[in-house]
Amino acid sequence: MQSVNDAVLITRPQTNHPNLEIITTPLNSLNSRLNDSTTAQHVEFRVYNESNVNKGQRQRYDGRSLIDLLVISALMWSAWSYQLWDVVKGFPAHYRSGWNVELTLLLAWIASCVLGVRYICNTILYESLTPLPGLGVQIALTRGVRFPWPLTTNRNFLLPISTSYSFVPLSEISTVILNQALHGFSVRYYLSIVKKDGQGVIVGFNTEVKDIDISV
Structure with a gap:
């Protein structure tokens, strides 16, 4: 499923997981500084706090x-x-x-x-991960209000209120791994960014992604 809005391409590549959304935005200002044929863009991987139910309707993934x-x-x-x-x-x-x-x-x-x-x-609406070529990786967590709205595709309206950002410079990244861990009686999968020199680990989609199909 794809949609285009002002040159922004929104793709949902997995029909079983419509809460995964890939947003591709051309960087026109960067293109003009390089050359006309350059297709510079940044890609945001966004996962919504929802799961698919019957007839295209979605509900909150966290069950709250x-x-x-x-x-x-x-x-x-x-x-x-x-x-x-x-x-x-x-x-x-x-x-x-x-x-x-x-x-x-x-x-x-x-x-x-x-x-x-x-x-x-304070409801989590979605989490996103945006690789920035030559710079690093930006991880964002957006909170706000979610309420039923029958006029939208998924019958829900999202009103973002606040977004927190975490940026990992490319110079600090050692490797990126897909980690499996136990959480209570269930297995969760984490997309982890390991920083150099023991500076720690940044976990992407830590709150919403628990399905390996989305993580991969």
């Missing part, structure tokens, strides 16, 4: 959708059970009468809402 639903349901149930809306409408009177149980419940509910929103907005 139920937790999000429980968090939202608990907040709505507590607001209805303790009639917090009445407390909000009568807030001036409650405030003048001094500190009481209603105000305590309201503040606790607001704090729970803030924590719940923070938890939902």
Whole structure:
């Protein structure tokens, strides 16, 4: 499956793993500095936090959708059970009468809402790995909000909020390996970048990729 948007080529080479996406972007500025026939480009390997289900619909790979639903349901149930809306409408009177149980419940509910929103907005949307020829490898982790949206292909809408980057210079890379390890009672596969002189190991797709077909 391929799509083109402003000279950006998006490819999903594995039908069994549609969460793997390869994004190829021509570097026009670099092409113009070299020559017209140069096809310089950078390729981003992106893996979404989702797995394929029936009829093309996808669901979160980490299995936390139920937790999000429980968090939202608990907040709505507590607001209805303790009639917090009445407390909000009568807030001036409650405030003048001094500190009481209603105000305590309201503040606790607001704090729970803030924590719940923070938890939902901290959802991992996708991870990506971008080799930069002559420079090194960039690894990125994007977090944000994911919610159902029937108008999209996979019936989900992703709203990125923050992205963290990790860059490994080419001069520090010793080798790249595909590592197999046990995680609880399951086997996971890691694409690892081994740095020189014992500087450590950088793991790409550490959160989402657990299938050797994608890693290879």
